[in-house]
Amino acid sequence: MLETRSKISTALYWAFVWGCGLAMLAFMIGPILLALLMSFNSGTTLRFPPEGFSLRWYEMLFDPIASEPIHTAAKNSIEVALSTVAVVTLITAPAAWALARAPKRFAGSVEPVLLAPLVLPSLVYALAALLALSLLGLGPSFLAVLIGHAAVFAPLMFRTVLGLAQRMNPALEEASATLGASRARTFLRISLPGILPGILAGAFLVFMQSLDNVSVTLFLGDPGRTMLPLRLFAMLEESLDGRVAAVSGVLILAAALLLVTLQRFGGRDAR
Amino acid sequence: MADTGLQISNVDHSYEDKQVLHNVNFDVPDGKVVALLGPSGCGKSTILRAIAGLITPDRGRISLQGRDLTKVQVRNRKLGMVFQNFALFSHMTVAENVAYGLAHLPRQERRERVSRLLELVRLTAFANRFPPSLSGGQQQRVAVARALATDPSALLMDEPFGALDRALRSELQAELVRMQDDVGITTVMVTHDQEEAQAVAGQLVVMNEGRVEQVGSPEEIYDHPASLFVNGFIGHANQQHATVTGAGRLRTADGSEIAMNRTLNYLPGAEVIVTSRPEDLSLSLTEQPGAIAARFDRAVVMGRFLTIDAKLPDGTAIKAQVLRDGGPRPGKGDAIWLIPDTSRLHVFPGNNQIN
Numbered sequence: 001m002l003e004t005r006s007k008i009s010t011a012l013y014w015a016f017v018w019g020c021g022l023a024m025l026a027f028m029i030g031p032i033l034l035a036l037l038m039s040f041n042s043g044t045t046l047r048f049p050p051e052g053f054s055l056r057w058y059e060m061l062f063d064p065i066a067s068e069p070i071h072t073a074a075k076n077s078i079e080v081a082l083s084t085v086a087v088v089t090l091i092t093a094p095a096a097w098a099l100a101r102a103p104k105r106f107a108g109s110v111e112p113v114l115l116a117p118l119v120l121p122s123l124v125y126a127l128a129a130l131l132a133l134s135l136l137g138l139g140p141s142f143l144a145v146l147i148g149h150a151a152v153f154a155p156l157m158f159r160t161v162l163g164l165a166q167r168m169n170p171a172l173e174e175a176s177a178t179l180g181a182s183r184a185r186t187f188l189r190i191s192l193p194g195i196l197p198g199i200l201a202g203a204f205l206v207f208m209q210s211l212d213n214v215s216v217t218l219f220l221g222d223p224g225r226t227m228l229p230l231r232l233f234a235m236l237e238e239s240l241d242g243r244v245a246a247v248s249g250v251l252i253l254a255a256a257l258l259l260v261t262l263q264r265f266g267g268r269d270a271r
Numbered sequence: 272m273a274d275t276g277l278q279i280s281n282v283d284h285s286y287e288d289k290q291v292l293h294n295v296n297f298d299v300p301d302g303k304v305v306a307l308l309g310p311s312g313c314g315k316s317t318i319l320r321a322i323a324g325l326i327t328p329d330r331g332r333i334s335l336q337g338r339d340l341t342k343v344q345v346r347n348r349k350l351g352m353v354f355q356n357f358a359l360f361s362h363m364t365v366a367e368n369v370a371y372g373l374a375h376l377p378r379q380e381r382r383e384r385v386s387r388l389l390e391l392v393r394l395t396a397f398a399n400r401f402p403p404s405l406s407g408g409q410q411q412r413v414a415v416a417r418a419l420a421t422d423p424s425a426l427l428m429d430e431p432f433g434a435l436d437r438a439l440r441s442e443l444q445a446e447l448v449r450m451q452d453d454v455g456i457t458t459v460m461v462t463h464d465q466e467e468a469q470a471v472a473g474q475l476v477v478m479n480e481g482r483v484e485q486v487g488s489p490e491e492i493y494d495h496p497a498s499l500f501v502n503g504f505i506g507h508a509n510q511q512h513a514t515v516t517g518a519g520r521l522r523t524a525d526g527s528e529i530a531m532n533r534t535l536n537y538l539p540g541a542e543v544i545v546t547s548r549p550e551d552l553s554l555s556l557t558e559q560p561g562a563i564a565a566r567f568d569r570a571v572v573m574g575r576f577l578t579i580d581a582k583l584p585d586g587t588a589i590k591a592q593v594l595r596d597g598g599p600r601p602g603k604g605d606a607i608w609l610i611p612d613t614s615r616l617h618v619f620p621g622n623n624q625i626n
Contacts, residue, residue, distance in 0.1 A: 171358035174325050177345040178352040179372030180421060189371075193362045 032252060039245035046240040057242035058249070067243065073231035074247075080142070080217075080227065081210040084149040085203045091150070092158040093199050097191060100165035111162070118155045125152055126219035133220070144220040145227075149210045156209065157202025164198040165191075200262050208255060274337025276300045277322070277425055277457055282331030284317055291317050292328065293481045299425070299474070301336075304451055304458040306472035308465060310504070314481040315461045316355075316429055322459060323427050324348045335424055335457075351418030351456075353428040357410045359402040365389070365413050366398040372421040388416040391450060407435045408443055415450070425457040432467055444470045465505050477501050499544060499619040508546040509589045511563070512621060515541045521618070525584045527563055531613050542621030551612040552591035554579060556601060562608035565589055567601040581607060 038046055042054035061067050095114070099107050117125065129148050133139065172194070176186040217227045226234075228247070235241045277299040284292040291314045299305040307315040321328045324345035333340045340348055360368050366385050373381045389395045392412035402410055411431060418426060431447070432440045448471055451458060462468050468475055469489040477484045477492060477500075485497040489505075496502035503510070512524040517539055519531040529545065537543055555562060565581040568588075572578075572595065579591040591609050601607050 169356070169358060171354040171356065172360065174323075174345075175352065175354055175358040175360075175417075176371070177325075178323055178348070178350060179417070180346045180349075181371070181374075182346065185374075190360060 032248075035245050035248040036252065039242065039249040041242055041245070043242075046236075046242050046245055057246040061243045061246040061250070069226065070228075070231055070235075070243065070247065073226040073228045076225050077211050077228035080145055080149060081207045083146050084153060084210040085207050087146065087150045088154045088157050088206050089199060089203060092154050092202070093161050093195065096158050096161035096198075097165045097195060100162060100168070101170070114158055115155045117152050118159075120152075122152045122213070123215040123219075126216040129216075130219045139222075140220050141222050142225065145217055145222075148216040148220045149206075149213060152213075152216055153206045153209050156205040157199065160202040160205070161195050161198035164195045168194045204258055204262055207258075211251075276303075276336070277459065278332075278334050279318065279322070280332045280334075282318065282321060282328045282333065284314075284321060284326065284328040284330075286317075291481050292321075295331070295478075295481075295483055297476045297483060297486050299457055299459055301457055302455045303474060304460065304472040305474045305476060306468035307459065307461045307476050307478060308468045308504075309463065309478035309484075311463055313478040315463075315478050318478075319427050319429055319459060319461045322425075323350055323352050349421065349423050351421060351423035351426045353411075353414045353418050353426070353431050355429045356434050357402075357414040359410055359413055359417070361402050364399050364401055365394060365405070368402065368413055369416045369420050371417060384420060388420050391419070391453070392416045408439050411435060411443060412446075415447070419454065419456070423456070425459065428458065428460040430461055430463070432462070432464070440467065441470065447471055475505075477504060479504070494615075496617060499546065502546050502617055502619070507549055507590055508617075509549065509552070511545050511547075511583070511587070511589075513543050513545045513618075515539050515543055521545055523563070525564065527561070529561060529611065529613060529616070531616065531618075533614075535618055537618070537620075544619045544621055546617045546619065547611050548615065549578065549590040549592040551615040552589075552593070552609040553612075554591060554593050555608040555610055556599070556605075557608065559608050559610055561613070562610045563589070565607055565609055567603060567605045567607045569603065570600060579607075581609070 034048060037050055038048055039057055040053050040055065041047065041050035042052035042056060043050065061070065064071065099110060099114075102110070126148060129144070129151075130140070133144055138144070168191070172190050173186050176190045177183075181189065212229050214229045214233070217230060221227055221230070232244050232247060235244050279295055279297050282292055282295040283290065295314070295318055297305070307318060309315050317326065320326045322333055322340070324340065324343065327341070331341075335350075360371065363371070366389065369385045369388050370381055373384060376384065385398075386395065389398055392415055394409060394412055394416065397405060397409060397413075402413060405413065411434070415431075432443060435443065444467060451471075458472075460468070460472060473488060474486065475489055475492055476486050479500045485492055485501045487495075492501060492505055496505065496508075499508075499510070502508040513521040513529070515535060515537045516522050516528075518534050521529045521531065521535075521543065523529065523545065535543075552563075558564070563583070565583050568580040568582055570577050570579045573592070575595055576592050577595045579593065581589050581591065583589055589609065
């Protein structure tokens with residue numbers, strides 16, 4: 001009796017675990033697969049199931065004349081994303097490194113403030129930033145988008161770097177100093193390699209988030225300079241353009257490649 | 272004062288209003304090994320960090336061969352330091368770790384120095400390995416080689432054997448002594464392990480609660496402990512409360528009379544604590560004059576010796592170590608008498624009392 005009950009509860013437990021796990025996987029991977037499949041559709045519009053296999057949408061996407069607006073939008077987006085990564089790295093990496101060495105009480109009170117943008121809806125931030133800009137008499141611009149992205153996404157890198165910086169043995173830097181190294185040499189040869197995996201992981205997150213952000217870009221962006229996510233929206237509105245799926249395909253491939261490279265590169269344990 | 276060796280004079284230090292070093296003084300003669308010994312939290316690591324320059328003490332002077340180090344930055348002190356968990360740079364090879372402090376040398380010279388040091392610590396074959404792939408003992412030797420590479424004026428070691436398992440320690444201690452003989456570098460080592468301190472150092476500095484309790488050779492400290500703390504920390508000390516009854520005479524709390532063969536620096540009536548080493552007690556199964564009455568608890572065989580655990584009438588534990596003779600062993604709870612070697616008893620002031 002008791003045995004059957006425990007058997008049933010074990011079975012239920014595993015059914016729950018597997019059920020939830022598979023559902024998660026389905027929700028995560030299903031749409032991505034769907035988009036990929038649709039990008040190879042030979043039909044004239046976005047649809048599922050695809051009518052046949054072809055690379056026509058990719059050909060069209062890479063055609064410099066037909067897809068010129070997409071290329072410009074992508075270039076703008078990548079520009080913003082790369083600049084955001086650069087700005088965020090220069091600000092958060094030293095900040096996280098310094099905070100890991102600050103007195104505990106100080107660090108404990110500053111950390112939540114620096115992480116706050118993570119929980120703040122970016123839409124709210126974008127609207128507030130737009131209002132603040134107009135109060136200053138400034139309009140939407142590339143710089144405004146850059147600052148907006150940097151402010152909203154900085155915590156992503158801050159988090160990944162702080163984790164490593166806090167786990168780093170402070171004796172490593174002390175050892176470097178006792179061996180006659182200057183502060184700069186200690187930072188470059190000892191501290192930086194220690195937090196580099198965090199910087200790379202953070203850069204990846206910030207880059208991807210910046211690339212597909214809509215709200216901040218929409219509010220703060222110069223309407224004359226379209227960005228990729230906005231462009232894709234517009235294309236879907238105008239017609240069910242298969243190139244949208246092709247763009248997704250390219251983005252998925254790029255993300256996967258980046259991720260693999262990162263794991264290879266940042267995988268070595270730097271304690 | 273001579274301008275040689277490492278001198279620590281009147282050093283005080285506090286962390287956030289809590290004073291951790293109180294007027295610390297000791298000297299390390301040129302080329303000698305001194306061990307800072309004490310329980311954890313006694314300030315021994317703090318004084319080592321102050322010598323290294325990783326902290327600046329609130330007060331006092333640290334000088335090396337007459338040169339005042341107090342105001343010199345860490346990186347200019349030219350001291351080698353071996354950290355507690357070795358603090359090796361795990362993203363660099365063994366050779367790169369050893370070469371880290373030699374950036375100012377021309378390449379050829381640097382390479383020669385590195386290979387000479389790896390030879391010294393017998394790790395030549397491991398030059399291109401990364402530290403995480405080495406055993407604890409090998410990592411420790413890399414740390415020593417890295418610290419010695421810059422040809423420092425003194426070597427500082429913070430619990431250099433603490434991260435190693437027991438079996439390996441004595442081997443590496445012997446190795447360190449051999450290397451020290453070769454290099455002849457002034458060395459300060461921090462440890463909480465008295466055997467380790469005695470195995471490696473010629474001079475001990477015993478610390479407790481931020482104060483230096485005694486400085487001396489292992490023998491001096493064992494035979495003539497300057498305080499009750501030192502007596503109990505280095506080796507075992509049985510303690511009994513007693514009252515001074517006359518010149519060289521004591522009565523212990525349980526009523527036994529002890530006649531010392533020397534005069535004591537205490538007035539009659541003074542409350543004292545008298546201590547004995549386990550090996551200075553001998554066992555008798557019959558009552559003897561001047562013997563300490565106790566109840567037998569158990570005996571443990573330690574090679575040729577028998578370690579006896581017993582209890583005094585007031586419940587205090589007492590330990591004796593005697594040679595095993597084939598004689599009868601008492602049973603648990605039997606009355607025994609422990610005869611002290613009165614010339615080797617130590618007397619310290621009793622609680623809350625000076626003299």
